[in-house]
Amino acid sequence: MDTDVKFMFEFHNVGQGLFYTGKISEFNFVYDCGSLSSPQKTDFLGNSIKNYKAQLNNNYLNLLVISHFHEDHVNGLDRLLNGLKVDEVIIPYYSLIERLILAIGTVNQPFWYYEFLSNPITFLLERNVEKIVLIMDEGRNIDETDQTAIGNKKVRIEYINWEKELVGELWEFKFFYHYSTPKKIAEFKNCLKKNGINEVDIPKHIKNMKKYRIIFKTCYNKITKQNLNNTSLLMYHGPINLNRNVSYFTTSSFATLGGFWSLPSISYKLTKEFGHFLTGDINLKSRNIKIYNYYSNVLEKIEVTQIPHHGSINNWKPRILNDIPNCNLWIASAGILGKNGHPHVDIIQELILKNRLFGWSNELNKITIEGKIVK
Numbered sequence: 517m518d519t520d521v522k523f524m525f526e527f528h529n530v531g532q533g534l535f536y537t538g539k540i541s542e543f544n545f546v547y548d549c550g551s552l553s554s555p556q557k558t559d560f561l562g563n564s565i566k567n568y569k570a571q572l573n574n575n576y577l578n579l580l581v582i583s584h585f586h587e588d589h590v591n592g593l594d595r596l597l598n599g600l601k602v603d604e605v606i607i608p609y610y611s612l613i614e615r616l617i618l619a620i621g622t623v624n625q626p627f628w629y630y631e632f633l634s635n636p637i638t639f640l641l642e643r644n645v646e647k648i649v650l651i652m653d654e655g656r657n658i659d660e661t662d663q664t665a666i667g668n669k670k671v672r673i674e675y676i677n678w679e680k681e682l683v684g685e686l687w688e689f690k691f692f693y694h695y696s697t698p699k700k701i702a703e704f705k706n707c708l709k710k711n712g713i714n715e716v717d718i719p720k721h722i723k724n725m726k727k728y729r730i731i732f733k734t735c736y737n738k739i740t741k742q743n744l745n746n747t748s749l750l751m752y753h754g755p756i757n758l759n760r761n762v763s764y765f766t767t768s769s770f771a772t773l774g775g776f777w778s779l780p781s782i783s784y785k786l787t788k789e790f791g792h793f794l795t796g797d798i799n800l801k802s803r804n805i806k807i808y809n810y811y812s813n814v815l816e817k818i819e820v821t822q823i824p825h826h827g828s829i830n831n832w833k834p835r836i837l838n839d840i841p842n843c844n845l846w847i848a849s850a851g852i853l854g855k856n857g858h859p860h861v862d863i864i865q866e867l868i869l870k871n872r873l874f875g876w877s878n879e880l881n882k883i884t885i886e887g888k889i890v891k
Contacts, residue, residue, distance in 0.1 A: 524886040527877035528564040532851030533588040543683045545579035547794050549592035553851045560879050561592045580605045583748045583796025594628045597643040605645050608749045609652035612659045619722045620736045634722040637665035653695040677810050689753045696746040700739045707735035748798040754791030762790040764887025768875045791817040797825040801833050818843045826850035827859020849877040
């Protein structure tokens with residue numbers, strides 16, 4: 517490697533959601549693309565997607581990763597994929613019943629979102645996607661209704677964790693699938709049967725959710741839904757065996773100890789460790805040994821971490837700062853006027869007291885991390 521390798525990563529200003537993009541040399545990738553922040557006033561997500569696509573060469577995206585299927589992480593997919601050719605998409609596997617649960621609990625979304633939940637594989641292949649990697653938990657079975665789509669030669673299955681080297685073997689991507697079974701799902705299935713709903717008809721019902729939601733409501737109320745938030749595809753990415761410095765700067769507003777925000781400013785750093793850790797909506801409050809064991813060889817290389825679930829205190833423990841000891845920049849992607857209290861003030865204070873930078877990607881603040889691996 518005789519020349520500098522330039523890169524740029526952005527947490528886009530989409531509000532309550534996540535739209536993260538990366539460019540390493542000529543390799544372009546996206547992790548999640550969604551937002552709940554009011555499109556009727558300003559379409560923050562739509563504007564971000566439009567600006568991002570204008571920068572892509574030949575309308576070509578190398579990699580799209582979806583952490584999970586909640587609308588604030590995927591409801592920009594249709595606009596993102598429109599007119600693009602995508603080489604590879606990596607997604608977690610949700611069973612048909614789990615996708616039905618998501619559809620019942622999600623209102624006021626466009627038809628294409630329910631079409632996506634009905635059959636994610638077919639939806640993606642019909643939109644110029646060349647290859648799909650489906651990551652799932654070992655021991656789980658593929659639903660019979662999904663067998664045909666997953667049998668396509670463009671689709672392959674990987675289990676729990678998976679890694680690959682990209683960008684000329686310069687950069688590595690390490691994925692971990694954390695699966696959480698919704699409680700009382702057996703009761704939900706039995707309720708569907710008692711109400712005469714056959715599993716083979718569920719894809720059709722998902723597509724027509726506005727019509728069928730009332731039929732499912734009784735069964736839906738029997739289950740605990742929040743665990744579907746905790747099924748997420750985590751992603752680490754960073755340079756491989758880096759023996760040269762990374763020079764980078766971050767453009768953002770940062771939190772201060774007094775509760776104020778700085779004006780947009782540039783923070784410059786020279787480092788040998790430059791991994792990014794993207795967590796979707798996973799709950800890291802309880803220490804998951806499998807996750808930390810899998811990432812053990814890169815935890816000290818992480819420089820940037822996405823705070824789980826938009827900065828929810830329910831997904832956080834101060835111990836995380838010890839588990840990822842060298843991480844300098846912690847970022848929450850959340851709306852300014854969100855009703856859930858994201859990002860939580862206790863997390864912000866904890867980070868500042870430990871001399872970490874806290875960045876808040878919201879409707880008004882995009883965080884850009886740009887630099888190069890220097891000779």
